[in-house]
Amino acid sequence: MNLNTKGKEQNTYDAIVVGTGISGGWAAKELCENGLKVLLLERGRDVKHITDYPHALQAPWELEHRGRLSNEIKSKFPYQSVEGNYPITEANQEFWLPFADSPYLHEKPFNWFRGSGVGGKSLLWGRQVYRWGDFDFEANARDGIAVDWPIRYKDLAPWYDHVEKFIGVSGTAEGIDHVPDSIFQAAMDMNCVEKDFKQKMLKSFGKRTVTIGRVAHITQPTDEQTALGRTSCQYRNACTSGCPYGAYFSTQSATLPAALKTGNLTLRPDSIVSSVLYNEKTQKADGVEIIDAKTKEAISFYAKVIFLNASTIGSTHIMLNSVSARFPNGLGNDSGQLGKNLMDHHSRAGASATVEGFEDQYYFGRRANGLFIPRYRNIGSDKRDYIRGFDYQGGGGRQGWSKPLPEDMIGAVLKERSTVPGSWNFSLGAFGETLPYEENKMFLSKTEKDQFGIPKIIFDAEIKDNEKKMRVDMANDAAEMFEAAGFKNIRSYAKDDFALGLSKHEMGTARMGKDPKTSVLNANNQVWGCENVYVTDGAAMTSSNCVNPSLTYMALTARACDHAVSELKRLNL
Structure with missing residues (x-):
């Protein structure tokens, strides 16, 4: 699009950040606080903190x-509602992007869950946060697969510190090398059956750690967090409806107000980025082109540095569609790896059981967190018939007012029975590492486009034999632990037709590496051959580990922003 000089000047910033989710919010905050004028682009609508959480304080029976x-909501999310009332609910469906607004195709089943509006999935994530250690940064090299990570724990450790102090992480230090301890606020408390389970596991399995989940929930607000209007978790477990207390970390509660406070941020919602504008002469990106979601007008914005944080799939979608003479197959795709090595944790395997006793005990509130059992397979002397491993999340609870009651029960008896707690139950669900297979990929359709004229994505990815062998242990180990704990009615499970995307931890497709011949990004998250473009969301991941990845995205983003600011000062970008 041609703009006059004045128009181009009005559309020029120091930096452009694409995407307002977990990593995009961090990029905006870090760059703004370093004095850059930043344009933050979001494809969806504006979502205001507190104001736009219509169901945050409503009880289920008020909906x-x-x-x-x-059925109307299900029709809007034909793939995303495959598991019923999870993760999309009546109370949070406004925060999810309907399929019609971001249509895609697949050669193998894939479920893409995408946030709708400012904040992205930071309003919807599970909030579990775990550091990576060298054991996992070195995994590809140790196993001789894919490519080696170009960084190690020492490169990210200070940035994990930086991020955790700001977001607030509650948890307990356990001294586990492959899941390093964070900077913790006070941990949430286990209930009675969980404490009993922990002691029984210690007796039966020794070093198999059972701890409370590490979550981005404030329990002891710092002065910095209080100044942003954030306070402690209220134990409501209504997080995905929006948290008006700012207790859990989201763009709206934390990074966005911090960026706005600088006076350096311009937020533009309803802006669908179609491509990065590459300059053949300078061998850098000039900016991005967007499609205005309301007017369908194509508009170009310009900047010295660009951060792509549109999500794993969203960022790679933009890069694949950014075709030039220099990059005929997509921005930074000299290696041919762009769109390949698509990963997601494989899950929906574990066990459930009932717990006898403890009838005279209960717990306070609705804790928005569970237990965490770190990976223990293929570590040390443990060797399995697959590589890598899995962890567990879950915990114990007691049936409440919504427990099953006889259909013919009415009146005073029904009311009385509804107030009496039901039986205790326990569940553990595993998250397993998926290997970075080159044939697991996303690519652009040559014939079908969306309503904005952008080629649709086609997914072609699946779990393979290594993951399928792992899933046997994921189910059996949970059942074995329950048997050792003396639980009853044990039921193990492993979904046979598990499809990638269900865990919502998409990673890869624009991996970091040491060599432009085999990777898309360098050690600083810069695009090879177009170094003023940074990609710091899940697309950058070179392997997937088995822990929730968002904390690592945040640390990578803060580190890359520091690098970008330094390079701008040196006039290298």
Whole structure:
């Protein structure tokens, strides 16, 4: 699009950040606080903190469908609602992007869950945060697969510190090398059956750690957090409806207000980035082109540095569609690896059981967190018939007012029975590492485009034999632990037709590496051959580990922002 000089000047910033989710919010905050004028682009609508959380303080029975999905809602999310009332609910469906607004194709089943509006999935994530150690940064090199990470724990450790102090992480130090301890606020408390389970596991399995989940929930707010309007977790477990207390970390509660406080941020919602504008003469990116979601007008914005944080799939979608003479197959795709090595944790395997006793005990509130059992397979002397491993999340609880009751029960008896707690139960669900297979990929359709004229994505990815062998242990080990704990009615499970995307931890497709011949990004998250473009969301991941990845995205982003600011000062970008 041609702009006059004045128009181009009005559309020029020091930096452009694409995407307002977990990593995009961090990029905006870090760059703004370093004095850069930043344009923050979001494809969806503006979502204001507190104001735009319509169901945050409503009980399920106050909702039209009691929190359940109506057929109308299901029709908006044909793939994303495959598991019923999770993760999309009546109370949070406004925060998810309907399929019609971001259509895609697949050669193998894939479920893409995408946030809708400012904040992205930072309003919807599970908030579990775990550091990576060298054991996992070295995994590819040790196993001789894919490519080696170009960084190690020492490169990210100070940035993990930086991020954790700001977001607030509650948890307990355990001294585990492959899941390094964070800077913790006070941990959430286990209930009675969980404490009993922990002691029984210590007796039966020794070093198999059982700890409370490490979550981005404030329990002891710092002065910095209080100044942003954030306070402690209220134990409501209504997080994905939006947290008006700012207790859990989200763009709206934390990074966005911090960026706005500098006076350096311009937020532009309803801006669908179609491509990065590459300059053949300078061998750098000049800016990005967007499609205005309301007017369908194509507009170009310009900057010295660009951060792509549109999500794993979103960022790679933009790069694949950024074709030039220099990059005929997509921005930074000299290696041919762009769009390949798509990963997601494989899950939906574990066990459930009932717990006898403890009838005279209960717990306070609705804790938005569970137990965490770190990986223990293929570590030390343990060797399995697959490589890598898995962890567990879950915990114990007691049935409440919504427990099953006889259908013919009415009146005073029904009311009385509803107030009496039901039986205790326990569940553990595993998250397993998926290997970075080159044939697991996303690419652009040559014939089909979306309503904005952008080629649709086609997914072609699946778990393979290594993951399928792992899933046997993921189910059996949980059942074995329950048997050792003396639990009853044990039921193990492993979903046979598990499809990638269900865990919502998409990673890879623009991996970091040491060599432009085999990777898309360098050690500083810069695009090879176009170094003023940084990619710091899940697309950058070279392997997937088995822990929730968002904390690592944040640390990578803060580190890359520091690098970008330094390079700008040196006039290298």
